[in-house]
Amino acid sequence: MILLMRDRNAAWFAAVITLCFFLGGARGRAGEMRPADDYRGLLRTGREIYLLRGRFRGEAVRRGRGYLLDMKLSAFCAGGGWQSASGTAVVLTHFYPGHSSGREAVLKCRYSRFKHFSLDSGRDLCFLSGEKNGVSLRDRIGGLLNYKHTPAGKGIISAMVLGDKRGIPPLVKRTMLRTGTLHLLVVSGFNTGLVAFFALFLLKAARVPRKVRILLACCAVAAYCPATGSAPPVFRAAVMTILLLSAYLMRREAVLLNLLGCAAAVLLFCDPQMLFSVSFQLSFLSVFAIAVLCPLFRALSGNADAGGKLLRWSREAGITGFSAWIGTLPFVLFYFRLFSWVAVPANLLAAPLTSLITICGFCQIISVPFLPRLAGYFAFISDTLITALVSLLVFLERFPGAWLKI
Numbered sequence: 001m002i003l004l005m006r007d008r009n010a011a012w013f014a015a016v017i018t019l020c021f022f023l024g025g026a027r028g029r030a031g032e033m034r035p036a037d038d039y040r041g042l043l044r045t046g047r048e049i050y051l052l053r054g055r056f057r058g059e060a061v062r063r064g065r066g067y068l069l070d071m072k073l074s075a076f077c078a079g080g081g082w083q084s085a086s087g088t089a090v091v092l093t094h095f096y097p098g099h100s101s102g103r104e105a106v107l108k109c110r111y112s113r114f115k116h117f118s119l120d121s122g123r124d125l126c127f128l129s130g131e132k133n134g135v136s137l138r139d140r141i142g143g144l145l146n147y148k149h150t151p152a153g154k155g156i157i158s159a160m161v162l163g164d165k166r167g168i169p170p171l172v173k174r175t176m177l178r179t180g181t182l183h184l185l186v187v188s189g190f191n192t193g194l195v196a197f198f199a200l201f202l203l204k205a206a207r208v209p210r211k212v213r214i215l216l217a218c219c220a221v222a223a224y225c226p227a228t229g230s231a232p233p234v235f236r237a238a239v240m241t242i243l244l245l246s247a248y249l250m251r252r253e254a255v256l257l258n259l260l261g262c263a264a265a266v267l268l269f270c271d272p273q274m275l276f277s278v279s280f281q282l283s284f285l286s287v288f289a290i291a292v293l294c295p296l297f298r299a300l301s302g303n304a305d306a307g308g309k310l311l312r313w314s315r316e317a318g319i320t321g322f323s324a325w326i327g328t329l330p331f332v333l334f335y336f337r338l339f340s341w342v343a344v345p346a347n348l349l350a351a352p353l354t355s356l357i358t359i360c361g362f363c364q365i366i367s368v369p370f371l372p373r374l375a376g377y378f379a380f381i382s383d384t385l386i387t388a389l390v391s392l393l394v395f396l397e398r399f400p401g402a403w404l405k406i
Contacts, residue, residue, distance in 0.1 A: 039076050039085040043111060051077035052089060052107040052117065056100040058231075061278065061335070066094045068116075070277075071107070088273060090116040097125060101166060104128040152390075153383040156185070160354060161361035163187040163228040172390055177336065178403040179393050180325065180343025183282070184354045187228050189237040194362050195224045196241055214249045218242045232267060232280035236287075239263035256291040260284065278335055282328050289327020294319055321347040333406060340403040342396045353389045357382050 043050075053075040060067035069091045076085035091107065108124040109117040119125060149157065155167025165173075165185060176182040199220040203213035221241050228234045240259040247254040264284055267274055274280050297319045322344050333339060340346075360382035368375040396402060 035086055037084055037086050039073050039087045039089060042076050042078055042083070042085060044078050050109060050111055050117070051082075052091075052109060053077075053082070053105075054089070055102065055104045057088065058101050058279075060093070060097050060100055066092050067097065068092055069097065069100060071105075091119060092116050093119040093125070095119075149379050150383050153379075153386050156386050156390075157357060157361045157382055159185040160187070160358050161191065161365070163231055163234060175390070175393050175397050177338065178340055178397050179346040179350075180332075180340040181346050181350050181393060183286070184347075184350060186279070186283070187231070187234045187237070188283075189240060189287075190355060191228075191358060192221050192224060192234075192237040192241040194359065195221050196245060198362065198366070211249060214245050218245050221245075232274055232277055233283040235267055236260075236263045236280075236283050239266050240287075256287070260287050260291065278331075281331055285327050285331060286324040290320055290323045293323035293326060297323060318344070318348050321351065337406045338403060339406060342399060342402045346393060346396050349392055350389055353385050353392075357385045357389070360385070 039052075052071065052073060054071040054073040057070040057072055060069050071089045071091055073085045073087055073089055075082045077083070091109065092112070105128060106126045107117065107119060109119050112118050152169055152172065155165075155169060156172065158164040158166075159168055163186070168185065173182070176185065196217045199217040200213055203216055208216070221238050225234055225238050240263050243259045243262055244254050267280070301315060301319065325343050325347065360378045364375045364378040364382070367378065
């Protein structure tokens with residue numbers, strides 16, 4: 001596959017290739033590439049009650065009057081004894097299960113004709129452990145990041161830097177959902193770009209040759225993925241950043257749609273079922289909308305060079321945020337049943353604050369082992385910015401008719 005092309009026709013060709021991989025992922029979903037112990041092959045006709053054992057992937061997502069969770073299965077029982085199983089099952093609960101990401105559990109549930117498992121009572125859910133066994137790399141880095149932070153600040157900055165959403169206060173999460181800014185808590189290309197920037201800056205200061213420091217920066221971006229849980233948005237951003245660094249290494253021009261298509265191809269090759277993940281869909285749709293709609297909106301806005309630097313930056317930020325909002329709006333309405341007209345101004349005002357918070361978080365991680373006093377200053381600055389961010393979003397949320405539940 002051609003990775004880096006210069007003309008517009010090549011970019012559209014990459015988009016078509018991406019669509020083909022999407023269709024291939026849907027075909028894999030239908031069952032052609034299932035392993036022998038896939039749980040769908042263990043379902044019995046005429047039986048509805050099953051026992052599942054596995055580990056939850058991510059937190060519960062609100063869907064209608066219930067909550068949806070993804071469970072990575074390790075064992076399955078269909079009336080006889082337990083047997084090993086694989087695959088990711090979708091579980092619908094009619095109660096809030098609490099913090100579930102990474103926790104192992106046993107479920108007694110019904111299999112629905114809508115191809116998901118359903119829980120009616122909390123008595124049918126039994127957690128086997130509070131957290132994952134051992135201390136993960138993300139938890140080790142989170143210990144450096146939580147230095148001298150307020151409790152609310154710890155949760156928000158951990159989500160922005162490491163993708164760990166376990167400590168976010170529920171009221172803050174609700175406010176960000178209603179103002180259309182919940183995606184700002186997702187680790188994205190800005191984070192992987194910062195990792196690459198810090199790596200290149202430090203290696204250049206150490207007088208490392210150009211090719212070597214670019215390769216080491218790619219390794220740093222790749223190592224950042226497991227540190228954040230390897231969620232689809234992180235994986236997508238890491239692949240695109242590595243391809244961008246590769247283009248810089250080969251002195252080639254990088255086309256955004258080509259990078260996006262290659263990232264989708266890599267992710268779907270590793271796991272075709274990732275196509276049906278909400279985070280995968282929203283992440284790729286937002287970048288695709290930015291690549292396709294931004295040139296159209298720039299043409300409609302007139303002379304891009306008019307005004308000062310601040311005006312041009314504000315216009316570009318507004319066009320980018322509006323393009324991403326338009327592109328993901330149908331899926332947001334479908335999954336979250338929520339429409340927010342303040343999403344565009346909220347994103348325009350909150351994006352610079354979240355960028356500064358993320359930068360402070362990375363600086364704090366680097367400085368804690370060597371200059372703890374300086375890390376304390378970064379923690380104070382980031383907590384102040386987090387307070388300003390939350391206050392701004394609460395103010396926008398309280399506007400009459402700011403959000404509408406569908």
